[in-house]
Amino acid sequence: MRNLLRKPIVLVGMMGSGKSTIGKRLAYKLNLQFYDSDKIIEDRDGLSVLDIYDYRGEEYFREQEEKTIREVLQYGVVVLSTGGGSFFKEDVRKLIKEKAISIWLKTNVETIHERISRRNTRPIQDHNIETIQKLVDEGDDIYGKADITVESSDMEAHFVVDTIMGKLKTYLEANEKKLASN
Secondary structure (H helix, E strand, O other): OHHHOOOOEEEEOOOOOOHHHHHHHHHHHHOOOEEEHHHHHHHHHOOOHHHHHHHHOHHHHHHHHHHHHHHHOOOOOOEEEOOOOHHHOHHHHHHHHHHOEEEEEEOOHHHHHHHHHOOOOOOOOOOOHHHHHHHHHHHHHHHOOOOEEEEOOOOOHHHHHHHHHHHHHHHHHHHHHHHHHO
């Protein structure tokens, strides 16, 4: 399958959907470099995402996020995990759709709640189910524009990666046939 990949793979989805964990494992399985846009921004600014939000604001963070995604998409065939809100920005979504294969890690509210409640490093500190449900409801239409959707709720990471591999293979083969017929 590696020889069919001609674009970066970008993981999108809600915070707590497992993008970083799954991204690392997917990159390893595909023998590709892994990048996490949040981690890159944190390293460059010397602050956590939460502190960047607090001290520099969300607008600054979103600007850095878009800049980082644009940069990483120029690195060639890699795996990139993005922040939960990045795909909401139309310019970023268009860029990802044009330059990469987007994979939505779809996750249910209960799983997100359980995962984000374990840590207080997320910009959204309101961890109640109603707030998360509202975010999930808003996000489904946006994230649904990704090229591939993979359910990541209550599944071990290796099963999610195996599911991605299967769906990615089908997607790549379908696009290869489409290109050959043009």
